[in-house]
Amino acid sequence: MDHIILGIESSCDETSAAICINGKIRSNIIATQSIHKSYGGVVPELASRSHQKNIVPVVHEALAKAEISPYKINAIAYTRGPGLLGSLLVGSSFAKAMALSLSIPVIPVHHMHAHIFSHFIEEPHPEFPFLCLTVSGGHTQLVRLDDFDKMTIIGQTQDDAVGEAFDKCAKLLGLGYPGGPQVDKLAQTGDPLRFTFPETEMPGYDFSFSGIKTAFLYFLRDEVRKDEHFIENNLNDLAASIQHTLINMLLKKLKKAAKHEKIKSVGIAGGVSANQGLRRSIEGLAQENKWQVFIPKFEYCTDNAAMIALTGFLRYKSNNFGQLTDSPLPRMIF
Numbered sequence: 001m002d003h004i005i006l007g008i009e010s011s012c013d014e015t016s017a018a019i020c021i022n023g024k025i026r027s028n029i030i031a032t033q034s035i036h037k038s039y040g041g042v043v044p045e046l047a048s049r050s051h052q053k054n055i056v057p058v059v060h061e062a063l064a065k066a067e068i069s070p071y072k073i074n075a076i077a078y079t080r081g082p083g084l085l086g087s088l089l090v091g092s093s094f095a096k097a098m099a100l101s102l103s104i105p106v107i108p109v110h111h112m113h114a115h116i117f118s119h120f121i122e123e124p125h126p127e128f129p130f131l132c133l134t135v136s137g138g139h140t141q142l143v144r145l146d147d148f149d150k151m152t153i154i155g156q157t158q159d160d161a162v163g164e165a166f167d168k169c170a171k172l173l174g175l176g177y178p179g180g181p182q183v184d185k186l187a188q189t190g191d192p193l194r195f196t197f198p199e200t201e202m203p204g205y206d207f208s209f210s211g212i213k214t215a216f217l218y219f220l221r222d223e224v225r226k227d228e229h230f231i232e233n234n235l236n237d238l239a240a241s242i243q244h245t246l247i248n249m250l251l252k253k254l255k256k257a258a259k260h261e262k263i264k265s266v267g268i269a270g271g272v273s274a275n276q277g278l279r280r281s282i283e284g285l286a287q288e289n290k291w292q293v294f295i296p297k298f299e300y301c302t303d304n305a306a307m308i309a310l311t312g313f314l315r316y317k318s319n320n321f322g323q324l325t326d327s328p329l330p331r332m333i334f
């Protein structure tokens with residue numbers, strides 16, 4: 001018998017639905033909300049209104065693309081948290097209502113677990129123990145996986161997430177939101193060693209990204225005082241140099257953790273893992289350290305429902321279901 005899972009993701013500003021059949025993704029539809037661009041960041045109220053508008057057509061399209069009737073679905077997996085409350089409410093209410101009408105179970109999923117499980121969407125899968133650097137707009141975590149249900153955070157940011165640092169530095173350069181992909185693009189033709197910025201040292205495997213953002217702000221302020229066209233005349237080098245520093249801060253800890261934990265199977269996940277510079281650098285480190293490195297396909301790096309559907313499939317096999325009374329958890333514990 002086929003196991004068919006509908007996955008729904010609505011934690012931030014992406015409305016997404018996906019169909020997973022026996023562990024294989026058949027469709028993954030993502031509606032990106034462009035309305036936030038003019039505000040320079042995600043406006044929570046506008047995000048939840050857009051989710052309300054998008055959720056029905058996105059689910060319809062996911063079903064149509066997978067050529068699946070809703071009556072064939074065995075369970076609905078949805079993001080329970082962490083995320084914006086108004087956004088989570090739309091996806092979770094829709095998932096529960098649809099499950100109730102079809103008399104099928106719901107599977108609440110932790111958004112960051114799903115980012116990690118994006119490594120199991122396609123072959124080859126990582127072997128356990130596996131070390132995953134999860135880098136997104138809200139999180140920066142080093143997670144050790146010894147099994148699907150045995151995950152430990154061994155290091156994390158004590159302040160800003162690295163995606164937030166990318167976005168804030170981009171804003172200081174006058175780039176639009178989200179800034180990460182724009183820094184990435186400009187950095188490709190810039191000199192990463194032209195400018196250096198102080199890296200905050202943290203104990204163990206922890207990170208801190210708030211200091212670098214302030215250092216970047218003061219550096220730009222001082223240079224612009226000397227030359228008002230400093231930013232526009234050095235844009236690519238500035239993007240490449242700040243990106244180089246952020247990547248270095250991430251990879252230093254990944255290297256340290258892989259060595260001390262004696263793990264050779266490593267990966268990156270989350271929105272920032274779409275970064276070309278990070279992807280190239282980790283490939284280089286993998287060759288140097290004889291790691292087996294795992295990088296999700298581009299469409300599975302940023303927020304998507306394929307990772308929710310796949311996590312749902314893994315939970316479905318172990319009868320790990322939720323209740324219709326479960327409410328969204330904006331600060332869901334890992």
Ligand code: KG4
Pocket residue numbers: 012135136137138139162163164166167178179180181182184270271272273274275276301302303
């Ligand atoms: O995982 P994600 O889509 O949403 C959250 O769960 O937060 O991550 C979004 C973050 C944003 O900060 C965005 O700027 C960053 O991922 N991002 C990138 C790139 N693509 C997305 N950062 C650097 N380079 C990229 N190519």
Ligand code: ZN
Pocket residue numbers: 111115136137270271302303
């Ligand atoms: Zn995410």
